[in-house]
Amino acid sequence: MRTLLAWLRGEPRVCSMVPIPDEADEDARRFIRERAELVAERVSLVNRIAAVLATLGVRDYNPLLRNRRGRLDELRTALGTALPPQARAKIVRMIDRLELVQAQVAELDQERDAVLEDRAPDKAAKMIQQLATLRGVGVQSATVLVREAFVREFPNGKALGSYAGLTATPYSSGGAEREQGISKAGNRRLRTVMVELAWLWHRYQPGSVQVSWFRERANAAGRRARKVMIVAMARKLLIALWRFATQGVIPEGAVLKPAA
Numbered sequence: 001m002r003t004l005l006a007w008l009r010g011e012p013r014v015c016s017m018v019p020i021p022d023e024a025d026e027d028a029r030r031f032i033r034e035r036a037e038l039v040a041e042r043v044s045l046v047n048r049i050a051a052v053l054a055t056l057g058v059r060d061y062n063p064l065l066r067n068r069r070g071r072l073d074e075l076r077t078a079l080g081t082a083l084p085p086q087a088r089a090k091i092v093r094m095i096d097r098l099e100l101v102q103a104q105v106a107e108l109d110q111e112r113d114a115v116l117e118d119r120a121p122d123k124a125a126k127m128i129q130q131l132a133t134l135r136g137v138g139v140q141s142a143t144v145l146v147r148e149a150f151v152r153e154f155p156n157g158k159a160l161g162s163y164a165g166l167t168a169t170p171y172s173s174g175g176a177e178r179e180q181g182i183s184k185a186g187n188r189r190l191r192t193v194m195v196e197l198a199w200l201w202h203r204y205q206p207g208s209v210q211v212s213w214f215r216e217r218a219n220a221a222g223r224r225a226r227k228v229m230i231v232a233m234a235r236k237l238l239i240a241l242w243r244f245a246t247q248g249v250i251p252e253g254a255v256l257k258p259a260a
Contacts, residue, residue: 021151025124029147035108036189038101045098049091056087064102068095112143124151127245134244135255136204141193148190149238150245157239164190166235190238197241198234208253210237 006014049063057078061071072091075083083091115125116132116139124146131142154160161167165186202211210233218229240251250256 025147025151028124028151031108031111032143032147033189035105035112038105038108042098042101042105045094045101049094049098052087052091052094056083058083063095063098113139115139115143127151130248131241131245133256134205134241134251135257136200137197137241141197141200144189144193145238145241146245148187148193150242154242157242160239160242161235163187164194164235164238166191166194166231166238191234194234194238195231198230198237201233201237202230205251205254207255208251210240210251212253 003015007017046063050061053059053061053075058075061075062068065071069092072083072088077083082088115121115128118125118129121129127146127150128139128142131137131145132139149160149163152163154163158167163186165188198210201208202214205211213236214229214233218226221229237251240249240254243249244251
């Protein structure tokens with residue numbers, strides 16, 4: 001109680017308060033997380049089908065194509081025979097599950113994309129629409145950024161970087177001082193999409209300040225150093241996108257998509 005009263009009085013560094021979104025924002029991010037689970041399940045089913053066919057010496061079969069069922073009759077094992085009945089039945093059952101997963105992913109994608117057509121968007125939808133106007137930022141990335149982070153209140157960019165787990169973890173003991181890499185203690189979904197966006201930003205926004213900063217430090221560096229620097233760039237980009245979504249400040253040097 002004394003700690004809480006001290007925090008209410010405004011005493012610095014007494015404790016930290018977790019920014020909690022309201023119930024509607026918390027519920028709105030369920031569909032984006034469900035989509036990630038379904039995509040992982042789709043990858044798992046494709047790999048399991050490939051594993052069954054690999055034991056029979058069958059290759060060059062893609063269960064994601066529309067002719068996946070018709071091609072089963074054309075497949076031949078390494079001995080030149082048709083698929084064994086039990087193996088074929090197992091693959092057909094996995095294809096049934098795969099098609100259900102694909103249908104559910106498509107349904108969630110329609111719900112996600114409908115935000116861009118909303119003429120009277122709420123605060124979160126407006127931020128998604130605004131982020132999607134940047135070249136290199138798609139609706140999926142924009143939705144993850146907003147639903148996982150930007151709907152929360154952060155006092156500054158440092159707090160946002162810490163929430164994403166993109167802050168450094170220095171080690172200091174006696175005369176030894178070194179960096180141990182990023183903390184990875186924050187929101188892993190947000191951290192993953194930001195690293196992906198950093199590589200895309202490097203490609204689609206070559207004139208931005210973040211890319212210039214990355215090139216100055218990583219051009220002469222090795223492959224491992226480039227991976228470290230792209231994470232540092234992801235943190236800078238996250239803060240820039242947060243300011244763009246919440247305050248309308250366009251990242252320096254960034255280019256918007258051409259109007260439709």
